Amino acid sequence: MKHKHRIGVFKFASCDGCQLSLLDLEDELVALAGAVDIAFFPEMSSNMRSGPYEIGLVEGSVTTHQDAARIHQIRKQCQNLVAIGACATAGGIQALRNWSDTQQWVNQVYAHPEYIQTLSMSTPISGHVPVDFELRGCPVNKYQLLELVSAALAGRKPNIPTYSVCVECKRRGNICIAVAEGVGCLGPATQAGCGALCPTYSRGCYGCFGPAESASSTILAELLIAQGHPSDEVVRAFRSYNACAWPFRQAAEGKGLT
Amino acid sequence: MSDATEPRKKSGTIKVDYMARVEGEASLLIKLKADRVQDVKLKIFEPPRLFEALLHGRHFTEVPDITSRICGICPVAYQMTAVHSIERALGITIDPMVRLLRRMLYAAEWIESHVLHIYMLHAPDFLGYRDFVELAKDYPKEATEALRLKKLGNRIMAILGGREIHPVSVTVGGFHKTPSKADLLPLVEELKAALDIALAKAKFLGGFEFPDFEQAYEFVALSHPSEYPLNEGRLVSNRGLNIDASQYEDRFVEQHVKHSHALHSIIRGRDSYQVGPLARFNLNYSKLPEVAQQAADICGLRVPCLNPFKSILARAVETVFALDEALRAIQAYEPPPAPKASYEVRAATGQAITEAPRGIQYNRYSFDDKGMILSARIVPPTSQNQKRIEDDLRAFVPSIIEQPMEELTRRCEQAVRNYDPCISCATHFLKVKMERE
Numbered sequence: 001m002k003h004k005h006r007i008g009v010f011k012f013a014s015c016d017g018c019q020l021s022l023l024d025l026e027d028e029l030v031a032l033a034g035a036v037d038i039a040f041f042p043e044m045s046s047n048m049r050s051g052p053y054e055i056g057l058v059e060g061s062v063t064t065h066q067d068a069a070r071i072h073q074i075r076k077q078c079q080n081l082v083a084i085g086a087c088a089t090a091g092g093i094q095a096l097r098n099w100s101d102t103q104q105w106v107n108q109v110y111a112h113p114e115y116i117q118t119l120s121m122s123t124p125i126s127g128h129v130p131v132d133f134e135l136r137g138c139p140v141n142k143y144q145l146l147e148l149v150s151a152a153l154a155g156r157k158p159n160i161p162t163y164s165v166c167v168e169c170k171r172r173g174n175i176c177i178a179v180a181e182g183v184g185c186l187g188p189a190t191q192a193g194c195g196a197l198c199p200t201y202s203r204g205c206y207g208c209f210g211p212a213e214s215a216s217s218t219i220l221a222e223l224l225i226a227q228g229h230p231s232d233e234v235v236r237a238f239r240s241y242n243a244c245a246w247p248f249r250q251a252a253e254g255k256g257l258t
Numbered sequence: 259m260s261d262a263t264e265p266r267k268k269s270g271t272i273k274v275d276y277m278a279r280v281e282g283e284a285s286l287l288i289k290l291k292a293d294r295v296q297d298v299k300l301k302i303f304e305p306p307r308l309f310e311a312l313l314h315g316r317h318f319t320e321v322p323d324i325t326s327r328i329c330g331i332c333p334v335a336y337q338m339t340a341v342h343s344i345e346r347a348l349g350i351t352i353d354p355m356v357r358l359l360r361r362m363l364y365a366a367e368w369i370e371s372h373v374l375h376i377y378m379l380h381a382p383d384f385l386g387y388r389d390f391v392e393l394a395k396d397y398p399k400e401a402t403e404a405l406r407l408k409k410l411g412n413r414i415m416a417i418l419g420g421r422e423i424h425p426v427s428v429t430v431g432g433f434h435k436t437p438s439k440a441d442l443l444p445l446v447e448e449l450k451a452a453l454d455i456a457l458a459k460a461k462f463l464g465g466f467e468f469p470d471f472e473q474a475y476e477f478v479a480l481s482h483p484s485e486y487p488l489n490e491g492r493l494v495s496n497r498g499l500n501i502d503a504s505q506y507e508d509r510f511v512e513q514h515v516k517h518s519h520a521l522h523s524i525i526r527g528r529d530s531y532q533v534g535p536l537a538r539f540n541l542n543y544s545k546l547p548e549v550a551q552q553a554a555d556i557c558g559l560r561v562p563c564l565n566p567f568k569s570i571l572a573r574a575v576e577t578v579f580a581l582d583e584a585l586r587a588i589q590a591y592e593p594p595p596a597p598k599a600s601y602e603v604r605a606a607t608g609q610a611i612t613e614a615p616r617g618i619q620y621n622r623y624s625f626d627d628k629g630m631i632l633s634a635r636i637v638p639p640t641s642q643n644q645k646r647i648e649d650d651l652r653a654f655v656p657s658i659i660e661q662p663m664e665e666l667t668r669r670c671e672q673a674v675r676n677y678d679p680c681i682s683c684a685t686h687f688l689k690v691k692m693e694r695e
Contacts, residue, residue, distance in 0.1 A: 013305040016281045016680075017330020017423040023378060024422060026409040030401070033391040044378065045389030046278040046671075063305045093327050094307040105311035111514035111521075118306055139330060139423040197420035201427045202435040202597070206323065208424070236316060241327065 005153055008040035008053040010074050012060025012067050013094055013122060018085035019043055019059050021142035028146060035153065051077025055152050057145075061087040061094060061122045068119070068128060075129040080152060083125040084145065086138035090210055091244035093138075095122040098244065124244060133158065138208035138241040141193045161192050164212040165205050169196035177204065184229045186237060189220040189247070210242035217251035267292040268659055272667050279379040279389070279671075281331050281680040286670060287517075288655060295655045298648045299517045300674065313634040318344050318625050319430055325621075325636065326424045331374070331680055334367040334415070335614030336636075337428040338489055339621040344430045346503075347608025347623065350601045355594035356432040357489070362587040363418045363428070364488045364612070365580040369411030370422065371615035372535070372573040372580070375678045376463065377404040380570050383672040384466040400462055403455045407577065410445075410452050414584055417441055432598030442588045449585040456578045457553055463574045464557030469669070471654055472564035475646070476525065477537035480613050486545040486579055487538065487613050494541060495531065496562070503611040506620050512637065523642040530645035533617025534677060535572035536563060547586075550579040566650055566676040573678075603629040614639050616678050643677045650676070 009019050023044060025032065032038075039049040056078030062068050075081055083089045091098070097105055102120040106113045125131050135148055144160055151158035161167075165187035169176070177199050178185040185204035187196065191212040198205045211217050217238060224234045238252040272288035283304045289296040309328055313321060322340040326333035338360060345352065352360075377400070378390040387393045394401035412422040417437060419425020427433045478499065480491035494500050501509055512521035525531055543551070543561045554560070559571040607624040617639030624632045654673050658666055 011283060013307055015327050015330040015333075017327075017333070020281075020330045020423060023374060024408075024412060026405040026412070029405070030391065030394055038391070042276055042278040043281060044279070045391070046382075047388040047392075048276065048278060063307070067305065092307075093309075093312065093324060096312040097308060100311075102308070105308045106306070108311045109306070109308055111512075112516070115514065115516050116306055118308075122307075138327065139421075194421070197426050198434075201420050203426065203429075233317075236320070240320075240324070 004035070004037040005054040006037045006039040006052070007055045007057065007149070008051060008074070008078065009038075009043070009057045010040070010059070011043070012058065012071070012088065012125075013063040014060030014085065014087045014092065016043065016059070017139040018088075018137075018145075019057070021140055021145055024142055025146060032146070032149070036149065052079065053077055054079045055149065056081045058083050058088050058125050059085055061091045061124060062128055063094060063119050063122045064117060065119065071125060071128045080132045081125075081129065082133045082135060082148060083131045084135045085140050086136065086208060086210060086241040087122075088125045089134040089136055089245070090242040090248075091122045091124050093241050093243075095244045096239065097122055099239070122244075135160065136191050136210045137193050141195075144193055162213040163192050164188055164215050165190045165192050165194070165196050165199070165209070168192045168194070169199050172196055172200055174199050177202065182227060184224055184227075184233065184237060186220065189215040189217040189251070206237065206240060207248065208241045210245045211247035217247040218254045221251040221254055270663070272655070272663070272670055274667060274671055277671060277674065279382070279675060281329070284679070286651075286674060288651060288670060290655070290659075293656070293659050295652050298651045298655075300644055300648050301517045302644070310634045310636055313623075313631045316631050318623065318629045318631060321623065321631065321634075322428050322430070323424070323426075328636070328638070329680055330423050331371055332367060332614050332616070333424045334364055334419075334428075335612060335619050337425070338364055339610050339612045339614075339619045340623070341428060341430050342489060342610035342612060343608045343621040343623050345608070346610055347606035347625070348601050348604070350431055350599050352432055352599055353594040353596070355592060356436070356598070358587045358591055359418065359433065359436060360428075361488050362584050362591075363415060363425070365583040365587070366411045366414035366418070368580040368615050369577055369584070370408055370415065371411075372577045373404055373408040373411065375615075376570055376573050376577070377401065377408075379678070380672075380675050381463075381466075383668070383675060384570070400459070403459065407452055407455060407459075410448055411580075414445060417445070429598055431601055432594070432596070434597065436593050436597045438593055439591060442591060445588055446585065449581055449588070453549060453578065453581050453585070456574070456581055457549070457556060460553040460557040460571070460574045460578065463571055464559075466570070468565060468567045469654075469658070470565075471567065471657060473566065473650060473653060475537075475564060476528065476531040477540050478525075478531045478533050478618065478642075479538040479541045480611060480618060481541060482545070484545065486542050486547075486550075486583070488583075489612050493611055493618065495525075496541065497528075499525070503609045503620065506609060506611065506637075507622070507635070510620075510637070512641065521641050522645045523637065524645060530649050531642070532566075532646050533639050533642050534569065535576050535615075536566065536569045537617065538613060539563065539572040539575060546575070546579055547582050549582050550575050553578040566673070569676045569678075603627070616640060616680055617642060638680070640677070640679045643679065647674055647677050647679065
C-alpha cells in the first residue's frame with residue numbers, strides 16, 4: 001500500500017477558526033481524509049496518534065511557558081512545519097499585550113490573577129522554532145490551506161500569491177474605495193488571499209492577511225495620514241490581527257505616528 | 259485512558275488529558291473513592307487571551323471585528339452581541355430589514371455550528387466511532403447530507419458577510435453592505451431541499467440510544483413575545499427569572515476557580531444553570547414554527563426534556579428552525595434604504611444578550627465621548643455551562659459506575675459534549691482524567 005502522508009494539527013492560543021477551515025472543506029474533507037493520514041487532529045477525532053508527522057499544521061500563538069516548550073517537541077516530530085493563520089504567523093490579536101502591561105491586564109480580567117500563568121508577550125511560531133511555510137490570514141483561506149497540503153503531497157512549492165489585496169480588488173472589478181471615497185484601506189500593503197473581501201463589501205481592508213511581501217506599510221501609513229486620517233486611527237489600523245508582523249509593526253511605530 | 263486495575267468498589271481517577279472533539283483545550287478530572295464521586299474538575303487550560311483588556315482604547319466600531327476573533331466557530335454571535343450592546347448604549351434603532359438580515363446571518367451560523375456539533379463532534383459518541391470520517395464510511399448518506407446542510411449554512415454566511423469565519427459585513431447600526439434580493443433568491447430552492455433533509459435527519463438522530471439520565475435544571479434563555487429567540491428578548495428561566503440584559507450582572511455572578519482559566523457563572527443566591535439548545539427548546543417551544551415542532555415530534559423530543567443527552571435532538575430541531583427562519587427572511591427581504599443607521603457618538607454604556615448556538619452570550623461596553631472603549635465585559639455560553647457540566651458529571655458517574663474504566667471515561671466525555679463546549683470561547687481544550695486514590 002502506498003504510504004500516506006501523516007498530518008498533525010496542533011493548537012496554541014487562537015480562536016480555532018483556522019483549523020475549523022479544514023472541517024469547512026465540506027466538498028473535499030472526505031477525499032482529503034482518504035488521501036492523507038490525519039494522525040493527530042483533536043478537534044476532529046479522538047483517535048490521536050503520536051508522531052512523527054510529514055506535515056504539521058500549527059494554529060495559534062505562543063503565550064505560556066508550557067506552549068513555548070511544547071512547540072519545540074512538535075517541531076522535532078514534524079518534517080514540514082507550517083504555521084497557519086495570523087496568530088501563528090504574527091502573534092494574533094492577543095499580541096496587543098506586547099505594547100501593554102500584561103500583568104495589569106490579567107488583574108483586570110481575573111478575580112484571582114495568581115491562578116493565571118501567561119507570558120508577557122504573544123509571539124508567532126517562527127519566534128521559537130524554524131518554520132517551513134507561513135500561511136497568512138485571519139482566518140486562513142481554506143482553499144489556500146488545501147493547496148498547501150496538495151503541494152506537500154505532490155512535493156512541489158505551494159502556489160500562494162504574495163502580491164497585495166489591490167491586485168485581487170482590481171480583478172473583481174471593484175472601484176477603488178480609497179481613491180473614489182477616501183476610505184482608509186490597508187489593501188495596498190496587505191497580502192492577497194481573501195479575495196479583496198472588505199472593499200467588495202464597501203469597507204476598507206483591515207489587514208487580516210498581514211503585510212504583502214513587496215509593499216511598504218510605512219509609506220502607506222504616511223499616505224493615510226496625508227489623506228487626513230488621524231494618526232491614532234492609522235496606528236490602530238496596523239496594530240490589530242497582525243500587529244507583530246514586522247512591516248506592520250514598523251508602520252505603527254513609524255516616525256510621528258506614536 | 260484508565261491507568262489502574264478495576265477494584266470491586268471503584269476508586270480512582272477518570273482522566274482525559276486532552277479531550278477531543280471539542281473546540282479548544284480542556285481536560286476532565288473525576289476522582290472516585292469507593293464508588294463515590296469525590297471531585298469533578300473540568301479544567302480549561304486554553305491560554306487566556308485577555309480580550310476584555312485588549313479592547314481598552316479601541317474604538318467601538320472595531321469591537322465586532324475584534325470580538326469575533328474570540329471564536330472561529332461562532333464569530334457571528336460575538337458580532338451580534340457587540341453591535342446590539344453598542345446600539346443599545348447609543349439608542350440606535352435599526353431598520354427592520356437590517357434586523358431581518360441579522361436574523362438570517364445568525365440562523366446561518368446556527369445551521370453551520372449545530373450540524374458541525376451533531377455529526378462531527380457528538381454523533382460519533384452515540385454510534386461508537388472515534389470521528390466523523392469513520393462514521394462517514396458506514397453511514398455515507400447521512401454524512402453526505404450532513405455536509406450539505408453545513409455547507410449551506412456556511413454559504414449563507416459567505417453571501418451576507420463575505421466569508422463564513424469572521425465575516426466582514428456587520429457594523430454598528432447595520433451592515434457595511436446589504437445584499438440585493440437577487441443575491442439571496444438562489445438560496446430559496448436549496449433551503450427548501452435542506453428542510454426535507456433536516457427533517458429526515460431528525461428521524462435518524464431520534465433513533466439513537468440515550469442514557470436514562472435526568473436532572474432538575476434551571477434553564478436560562480432569551481424569550482421574545484412572538485419569535486424563537488436569536489437577537490432579542492428578556493432573559494427568563496423556568497424558575498421565575500425574568501430580566502432585561504441591563505440587570506444581568508445583578509443576578510449572575512462569575513466565580514474564578516483555581517483549576518480553570520474560564521470563569522464559572524452561577525445565579526446569585528442559587529446555583530448552576532443550563533443555557534443552550536435544550537434550555538431554549540424547553541422555554542420557547544411554542545414559538546417554534548410548525549415545521550420545527552414537526553421535527554421535534556419526529557425525533558421524539560418533548561417539553562420538558564430534562565435529559566442533557568437529548569440536547570443533540572434539540573440541536574436537530576433548531577437546525578430545522580434556522581433553515582426555516584433563513585427561508586422566511588429571504589422571502590420577506592427587501593433591501594433597506596440605507597445599509598446602516600446614522601448615529602451621533604457620545605459617552606455611554608450598553609449591554610445586550612443574544613443566543614449564540616451554545617447559549618446566551620452577555621456583553622457590556624462603556625466608551626467615552628470619542629467612542630473609545632473604557633471597559634468591556636464578555637460572558638460566553640461555555641463559562642455559564644461549565645459548572646453545570648461538572649454538576650451533571652457528579653450525578654451521572656454513579657449511574658454508570660458499574661462500567662469498565664474505559665467505557666466510564668468515554669461516557670463522561672460524551673456527557674461533556676452534551677453542552678457542545680466551546681473552550682476557545684470560555685477562554686480552549688478538553689482532557690478527561692479520572693484519578694484513583
